[in-house]
Amino acid sequence: MNWGGSIVLGMGAFMAFIVGSVFYMVKQDTDTLEEDNYYDQGMHYGEVYELKENVQRDHAMPKLRLRGDSLCIHFSSSRNTGNVHWKRRSDAKLDKEQVFQTMGDSIMLPLASRERGHWEIKLTWDGAGKAYQSIHHVFIP
Numbered sequence: 035m036n037w038g039g040s041i042v043l044g045m046g047a048f049m050a051f052i053v054g055s056v057f058y059m060v061k062q063d064t065d066t067l068e069e070d071n072y073y074d075q076g077m078h079y080g081e082v083y084e085l086k087e088n089v090q091r092d093h094a095m096p097k098l099r100l101r102g103d104s105l106c107i108h109f110s111s112s113r114n115t116g117n118v119h120w121k122r123r124s125d126a127k128l129d130k131e132q133v134f135q136t137m138g139d140s141i142m143l144p145l146a147s148r149e150r151g152h153w154e155i156k157l158t159w160d161g162a163g164k165a166y167q168s169i170h171h172v173f174i175p
Contacts, residue, residue, distance in 0.1 A: 085158070085167035096157060098170050101142075105172065108140040109161055116159025116166075118143065123154065134159075150174050 075082075089095055097108045107118075115135045122128040128149055134141050155170045 082167060085165055088164050089166045089168050092162075092164065092166075094161065094164075094166055095168060096170075098155070098172060100145075100172070100174070103145050105143045105145055106140060107143065107157070109136065109159070110139070111162040112139045113137065114139075114141075114159045114161040116157065116161075119156040119158070120148070121154040121156065122149065123152065125149075145174055148174055 092110070094110045096110070099106045099108070113136065116133075118132045118134060120128075120130045120132070132143065134143075151174060153172050153174060155172055156167065157170065158165075158167045160166070
């Protein structure tokens with residue numbers, strides 16, 4: 035085979051790759067860069083901002099630590115109620131929400147049912163008469 039045939043064959047393979055990629059991208063139903071309910075999130079942005087400011091103002095950032103097969107969340111005050119939203123960027127089907135209530139200042143969450151890898155944890159809680167929200171990134175080995 036001569037050089038001209040090789041170049042045409044290479045260009046054809048590259049064009050087939052590009053066309054295949056376009057079909058694959060168009061066939062996907064979801065866009066990972068766009069939230070499902072972005073309009074509602076935009077409408078409530080002021081409320082979320084206030085919750086995050088409460089954490090900064092009151093120095094109430096919780097501390098997360100992995101201890102064996104559990105995640106320990108230590109709050110700055112006792113008697114907290116709220117929820118933990120587990121978000122997996124690579125697979126939205128694994129997203130879960132957990133409700134919690136503490137008598138003391140910490141809570142232990144089991145990790146046995148969680149997939150290994152990177153998780154984004156959004157904590158929303160009421161403690162000491164105020165509402166708070168914080169986002170944490172955890173890697174489960």
